[in-house]
Amino acid sequence: MSVVGVDFGTANTVIAVARNRGVDVITNEVSNRATPSLVGFGPKSRYLGEPAKTQEISNLKNTVGSLKRLAGRSLSDPDVQIEQQYVSAPLVDINGQVGAEVTYMGQKEKYTAVQLVSMFLSKVKATASAELKLPVSDLVMSVPAWFTDIQRRALMDAAEIAGLKLLRLMNDTTAAALGYGITKTDLPTAEEKPRRVAFIDIGHSNYSCSIVEFKKGELTVKSTTYDRHFGGRDFDKALVDHFAAEFKEKYKIDIKTNPKAVVRVAAAAEKLKKILSANLQAPINIESLMNDVDVSTMMKREELEALVEPLLKRVHVPLEQALLEAKLTKDDIDIVELVGGCTRVPALKERIQKFFGKTLSFTLNQDEAIARGCAFSCAILSPVFRVRDFAIHDIVNYPIEFTWEKSPDIPDEDTSLTVFNRGNQMPSTKILTFYRKEAFNLEAKYAQPELLPGKTNPWIGRFSVKNVKADSKDDFMVCKLKARLNLHGILNVESGYYVEDMEVEEPIPEEKESEKKEGDKKDPDVRRDPVVPSQPSSEDEHATKRPRLNENLLTTKKAMETDDKPKTRKVKKQVRKGDLPIISGTASLEETAKAAAAEKEMAMIMEDKLVADTEEKKNELETYIYEMRNKIDDTYADFASDEEKTKLKAKLEASEDWLYDEGEDATKAVYIAKMDEIRAVAGPIVQRYWDKLEAERAAQKAAEDA
Ligand code: ATP
Ligand code: K
Ligand code: MG
Numbered sequence: 001m002s003v004v005g006v007d008f009g010t011a012n013t014v015i016a017v018a019r020n021r022g023v024d025v026i027t028n029e030v031s032n033r034a035t036p037s038l039v040g041f042g043p044k045s046r047y048l049g050e051p052a053k054t055q056e057i058s059n060l061k062n063t064v065g066s067l068k069r070l071a072g073r074s075l076s077d078p079d080v081q082i083e084q085q086y087v088s089a090p091l092v093d094i095n096g097q098v099g100a101e102v103t104y105m106g107q108k109e110k111y112t113a114v115q116l117v118s119m120f121l122s123k124v125k126a127t128a129s130a131e132l133k134l135p136v137s138d139l140v141m142s143v144p145a146w147f148t149d150i151q152r153r154a155l156m157d158a159a160e161i162a163g164l165k166l167l168r169l170m171n172d173t174t175a176a177a178l179g180y181g182i183t184k185t186d187l188p189t190a191e192e193k194p195r196r197v198a199f200i201d202i203g204h205s206n207y208s209c210s211i212v213e214f215k216k217g218e219l220t221v222k223s224t225t226y227d228r229h230f231g232g233r234d235f236d237k238a239l240v241d242h243f244a245a246e247f248k249e250k251y252k253i254d255i256k257t258n259p260k261a262v263v264r265v266a267a268a269a270e271k272l273k274k275i276l277s278a279n280l281q282a283p284i285n286i287e288s289l290m291n292d293v294d295v296s297t298m299m300k301r302e303e304l305e306a307l308v309e310p311l312l313k314r315v316h317v318p319l320e321q322a323l324l325e326a327k328l329t330k331d332d333i334d335i336v337e338l339v340g341g342c343t344r345v346p347a348l349k350e351r352i353q354k355f356f357g358k359t360l361s362f363t364l365n366q367d368e369a370i371a372r373g374c375a376f377s378c379a380i381l382s383p384v385f386r387v388r389d390f391a392i393h394d395i396v397n398y399p400i401e402f403t404w405e406k407s408p409d410i411p412d413e414d415t416s417l418t419v420f421n422r423g424n425q426m427p428s429t430k431i432l433t434f435y436r437k438e439a440f441n442l443e444a445k446y447a448q449p450e451l452l453p454g455k456t457n458p459w460i461g462r463f464s465v466k467n468v469k470a471d472s473k474d475d476f477m478v479c480k481l482k483a484r485l486n487l488h489g490i491l492n493v494e495s496g497y498y499v500e501d502m503e504v505e506e507p508i509p510e511e512k513e514s515e516k517k518e519g520d521k522k523d524p525d526v527r528r529d530p531v532v533p534s535q536p537s538s539e540d541e542h543a544t545k546r547p548r549l550n551e552n553l554l555t556t557k558k559a560m561e562t563d564d565k566p567k568t569r570k571v572k573k574q575v576r577k578g579d580l581p582i583i584s585g586t587a588s589l590e591e592t593a594k595a596a597a598a599e600k601e602m603a604m605i606m607e608d609k610l611v612a613d614t615e616e617k618k619n620e621l622e623t624y625i626y627e628m629r630n631k632i633d634d635t636y637a638d639f640a641s642d643e644e645k646t647k648l649k650a651k652l653e654a655s656e657d658w659l660y661d662e663g664e665d666a667t668k669a670v671y672i673a674k675m676d677e678i679r680a681v682a683g684p685i686v687q688r689y690w691d692k693l694e695a696e697r698a699a700q701k702a703a704e705d706a
Contacts, residue, residue: 001384004128004139005374007175008068008155011204011232012341013037013049013120014371015128018379025368026131034367035127038065039119041104045611046604048123057267060088060259062102067120068143069205070113072154072587073098079228079454086205086233088259105607114589117158118601125164137165140378142370143489144206145171145224145397148452149460150587152490157589161597167381169488173199173210174394175373176339177219180364182376182390187216194220196328197335198319200352201370202342205231209318211326211333218391223325223423225318228453230311232273232342238307239269243284243297251293261290276301277344305347315351325423330356337361339369396424400460400491401447402432402483402538409437409476410533418447419538420485429494429541432481435533437470444483444491461586463493468580476531479580482541496580501531501572508567610668617671622659624675625652628682639688648681 003018012034016025028035030050040047040055040063047055047063056063064070066083073080075093084091089100092110099112111119129136143155152169159166170178176199181187188195194213201208207230211222243265244255255261268284275282276299285296305312323329336356342348343366353360365372377392379385400420406413419430434440442465446458468477481496589597629652632645640648655663655678663674 001382002128002132002134002136002138003375003378003382003385004136005175005371005376005378006124006139006141007172007368007371007374008121008124008141008143009034009037009203010066010069010206011037012367013124014368015124015131016368016371016375017128017132018375018382018385019132023372023375023379025365025371026128028127029130035123036065037067037120038063039067039116039123040064041102041109043106045608046104046119048119048608049127056088057260057263060263062089062104064089064100064102064116066205067113067117068155070098070100071117071158072148072151073113073454073456077454077456082229085237088263114154114158115161115597115601117155118161118597119604121159121162121164122601122605125162137163138167138378138382139164140168140170140175140374140381141166142170142172142175142374144226144228145173145208145210146206146226146228146453147489148398148446148456149490150456152488153586153588156488156490157594157597160594161601163598163601166488168377169490170374170377171208171210171221171224171394171489172201172203172370173208173224173339174212174219174221174392175371175377176201176337176364176369177210177212177214177221177373178376178390178392179369179373180337181212181214181219182388184214187214189216195334196222196332197337198322198333198356199337199339200319200343201340202338202345202348203231203340204233204342205229207231207318207340207342209322211322211328217389218393220393221395222328223322224395224397225321225325227314227318230314231340232270234311235273235304235308235342235345236266236269238311239273239299239304240266242307243269243295246297247289247295250297251295253290253293253295255290258290264289272299273304274344276304277346301346308347312347312351315348316355319352319355330358333358335361337364339364339366341367394426394489396420396422396426396428396485397489398422398451399447400444400485402442402444404434404440404442404536407434407436407440407533410435413533414535417536417538419483420491422451426485426489427487429482429484430538431541432483432536432538434465434479434481434536435476435531436465436468436479437474437476439464439466439468441465442481442493444493459587460491461493461584463585464583465496466581466583468498476533478531478574480576481580481582483538492586493582493584496582497576498578498580499574500577502575503570504573504575505568505570506573508569614666614668614671617668617675618659618663618666621655621671621675624678625656625659628652628678632685636685636689639692640685644681644685648678648685651678651681 005016007014014025014034016023025033027033028050035049036053038052040052040059052063064087066087069083070080074096075091075098080091080098089102092099092101094110094112097112099110100116101108101110125136143152155169156166194215197212197214199210199212207227208224210224213220213222240262247253247255255265264286268286272282272284281298281300283298287294289295333356336358338360349360379387380390399418399422401416401418403416406415441462443462444460446452449458452458465479468479477498479496479498482494484494485491632648655674
């Protein structure tokens with residue numbers, strides 16, 4: 001079984017794997033340690049990752065990027081309109097989800113963002129599998145902390161469609177924090193002051209900051225803040241706009257009317273930007289940019305900084321907010337760790353350093369830290385690996401509330417309750433209590449839609465609780481629902497049950513304090529009271545369980561030691577009586593839709609494979625023709641008659657002509673047949689050659705043995 005961590009970036013995807021000795025970042029088919037997060041569509045096959053990048057400029061309309069920022073969004077979302085500026089294929093609406101329209105195998109096709117992500121993840125799977133020489137299934141993948149329930153569900157669906165099992169969706173900066181903490185041997189003990197590290201990730205499109213406290217064996221995220229539209233691509237765009245104006249003036253060309261020219265300038269601008277991180281000035285030259293015009297100009301670092309000044313002015317905002325939410329000051333932060341490609345920009349480093357007033361730390365590999373953290377997380381979660389355990393306490397970023405219809409029997413009942421608050425621990429489970437006499441529904445939604453990205457619908461899910469009824473005395477059923485914000489940051493109502501107050505005999509605890517903690521304020525009366533409804537409520541799952549268990553253990557032990565009969569009392573306790581089925585409706589794809597998409601993906605993988613195999617057979621044929629042509633007058637010269645040579649040469653020439661003409665684009669079977677035709681002529685000649693070698697070898701052996 002494989003252990004894989006994936007940093008699925010807007011621009012680049014990095015794959016790390018855990019192997020016997022540790023975690024390694026792996027290379028792709030062209031030996032790069034990062035793969036462009038792009039998918040493209042061609043007349044015969046898809047281009048996934050590297051080939052999509054290679055083909056991008058000649059295949060703009062059929063190339064899709066920004067994949068992760070599209071998944072789980074709708075076309076009308078203003079955020080998606082921003083993405084269209086960076087995606088060259090036209091974005092379209094597909095039943096409320098955003099997708100892209102492309103030409104694939106000569107047909108116009110529309111694919112949802114979820115399908116596009118699953119295509120890219122198929123490639124990630126193939127890359128990891130080729131490197132590990134193992135089938136790959138389990139993985140942990142990173143997402144920006146600001147991703148909502150629907151975005152996270154979209155990525156989960158995409159992974160499943162690609163045949164992958166996502167063990168955890170992990171927030172980018174939390175993954176970096178895990179990679180940092182798990183390798184440190186000098187973290188403070190439980191009694192000591194925690195080490196506080198600010199992790200800052202600025203990538204291609206977004207910027208996040210998490211303040212994390214470390215102690216031996218655990219990390220606790222205190223706050224995570226972000227700027228969802230702040231990254232390397234904003235630098236590139238500022239440069240493109242600047243050069244568009246300059247070229248218009250200087251060369252009288254308007255690149256904005258020519259998408260290819262824009263993409264070429266953007267690529268050159270990104271290169272220029274990187275050079276300016278290490279140099280004070282750099283040139284930019286593009287041949288025949290449009291209308292046969294070559295362009296050439298220079299830029300100074302300070303000019304670039306002036307262009308992005310509006311962005312630089314915002315650098316401190318997430319940092320300030322992170323401190324505020326963590327209730328810490330700059331002086332409380334021990335270390336500032338930077339990750340993400342864009343943190344190489346000197347102006348950003350300067351501003352961050354100035355903000356914290358301390359030297360920045362770059363102990364993590366900026367491009368690989370998140371993928372490595374994900375691989376560590378996968379190793380922890382995977383049964384096949386033994387890793388030093390490291391607890392990860394992440395936090396809730398958006399408050400979540402439940403709403404429901406008033407019970408007809410409880411006129412003054414509240415109809416909503418905020419169950420998870422920003423800053424609460426994640427993952428976590430809350431037990432919701434309802435008093436009902438009939439089946440009921442509840443809905444989960446984000447309580448503060450204004451915090452969400454773009455125009456995200458705050459709705460999370462609808463949950464129908466079945467088999468609820470009043471008992472024979474027309475009392476309320478006390479319904480308990482388990483609401484869990486899970487490892488992925490996704491909310492579900494996982495199960496339901498009902499309880500009854502029962503009189504049980506329990507040992508009297510020694511300490512009265514713990515009794516109070518339990519909040520068992522009910523009169524331990526023997527009478528059976530009707531169930532009196534109070535407002536629906538929520539409580540942490542463990543708070544109700546843990547103290548009671550410990551306390552009982554303690555009492556029993558004491559009783560045994562003193563050899564006394566344990567003192568007991570009669571108390572009323574809520575006892576679980578049965579399950580309540582729950583029917584959930586969420587933004588996740590239906591099983592049938594997922595299965596259909598998986599089948600489609602598999603068919604496309606087979607199609608791609610056929611194209612790759614065909615190409616391989618064609619190359620083999622070409623190589624064989626050259627090889628035979630070289631050898632017939634050399635190695636094989638003594639093994640063929642003149643007539644045979646003439647015949648073979650004619651065959652080779654005809655085959656070559658065919659290959660560069662109608663054979664340019666034939667099927668796999670035809671290439672194999674052509675190869676066989678040549679072999680039929682060349683075979684006897686080659687055989688004679690081998691027979692002679694064999695005879696010589698045998699003779700030599702006989703001589704040696706004699
Ligand atoms: P995101 O995290 O926003 O989804 P990502 O993970 O794909 O995106 P990274 O790989 O962290 O992003 O960073 C890519 C960005 O960093 C690109 O915009 C790239 O141009 C920029 N970058 C990389 N190296 C440098 C450099 N030396 N100087 C300036 N920018 C750089
Ligand atoms: K990345
Ligand atoms: Mg990133």
